[in-house]
Amino acid sequence: MGTVSKALSLLGFFNHQRTEIGLSDLTRLSGLNKATVFRLMAELQEGGFVEQTGEGRAYRLGPEVLRLAALREAAVPVLSVSRAILDALAEETGETAHLSLLRGGALHTLAHAYSARHATRVMMDDAEVLSFHGTSSGLAVLAFAPEPFIEAVLAAPLPAHTAQTETDPQAVRRALAGVRETGLACSRGGFEAEVHSHGIPLFGPDRAVMGALAVAAPASRMTPEHAAMIRAALRRAGAEMTRRIGGCPPDHWPREDAA
């Protein structure tokens, strides 16, 4: 592993639960030597990728990442495009809509939108990592991922996030086959209890799956009619989103029964 990769991997330890990390913690988390971590962080700090908080000397992400994100958006406007689509999707379904993208073998949520229609709603955080077997987004992505990737995901132990989580690899495989047929994934309480979510995969210009759009609703609200409405809205939104990012579905995409 090169020096640069080590430095970048340090940035990976930041998440919503851990927005600030001290030198010693970072050393333990990374398994690297303390002096190494210190030097790497010093360089990242110089570049503005991290900064140290006033009181404690803990590190947190720096302002430079905002600049880069703005430029990434200028080059590939996935986020700004998704914002409008997510808002419309949340409005139309009356539920929480969210976008997640595949990054380095993991699925990260990147944006979400709430509907004001109901007092109860599913709450979301950005930059969370989603489970492949326990969420509709995960199943949607996995169903259209390359076989070796599916293999790798299902070979690892599948944690049970709730009592409803399907943890049998064979059962997950059967579910994936269904997703491939319909183009839609569904999860009942597989990640959070009482949350029923529908997901649809998004495809890039190379026709490879790059993420998913999903609608999450309280299970109590999920009637067959509501689910049908959500699925129809999701199909439309997914097609729109894939189109807007210059993407293209694969050959075996079930276009015949689209909305």
Next chain:
Amino acid sequence: MGTVSKALSLLGFFNHQRTEIGLSDLTRLSGLNKATVFRLMAELQEGGFVEQTGEGRAYRLGPEVLRLAALREAAVPVLSVSRAILDALAEETGETAHLSLLRGGALHTLAHAYSARHATRVMMDDAEVLSFHGTSSGLAVLAFAPEPFIEAVLAAPLPAHTAQTETDPQAVRRALAGVRETGLACSRGGFEAEVHSHGIPLFGPDRAVMGALAVAAPASRMTPEHAAMIRAALRRAGAEMTRRIGGCPPDHWPREDAA
């Protein structure tokens, strides 16, 4: 310069004019060896910080920066906080409002908001670099920056962006003294002709200046009454913004003539 800094500096060559850069261009821009650039980019690519476009093999910024930006926002919500304030400021003044932050000795615009009131408006891009002597944001920041920093900025040649740009260091110093007294900076066509902008500095928790909020309007619309209204709105928005990011103005801040 360490390896990590070199890698990070490569990311610095991306901007709005150049969202995609080929290997050879990057080699020329950086002055590094082609093999070195290739290796560094490969590591950045592995980390998801850059990716290669389908057709040409040029590099562009990758999705990982979006994830980091979302986390930075979770830790220090400057952008999301600013969004609401910028929108209100644009609405209230009927002009274009924008936020810029100090990063590595340069002032970068990071967010902006337009008003729908007028057909003519000043257009903005995010992630642009602002001139210190030619913009109201720059003057606002510089006025409250440490003396050595002012020294350094004024020691370098001051480019004339327009015929109206003040390029005499002594004249700029006099302007800064005025800004310190009023807490507000003003620029008439100093960066773009026919643009009249007002800026107010923002302060961090350490009481140091960290950026500026500004309102830019076509010079043709700038009557004394309009300017007074903008200044009042800007003072309110600036105080709110500094407060919301946990900041605090310095001792010599002119609080007496607020609003």
Next chain:
DNA sequence: GTGATCGGTTCATTATTCGAACCGTTGGTT
């Protein structure tokens, strides 16, 4: 066909990074 340029690769040389041990400080315990 020729030559220029592109992205990418090789490999011996060398400069940079690594890591155990070591500071000075801080904050909690006795």
Next chain:
DNA sequence: AACCAACGGTTCGAATAATGAACCGATCAC
């Protein structure tokens, strides 16, 4: 007040990883 552990940060010889000139094959203009 003495102690101790943990913190952020520093040092320096040993070891590893970065470097860059030369080299590919592909593409393209002429």
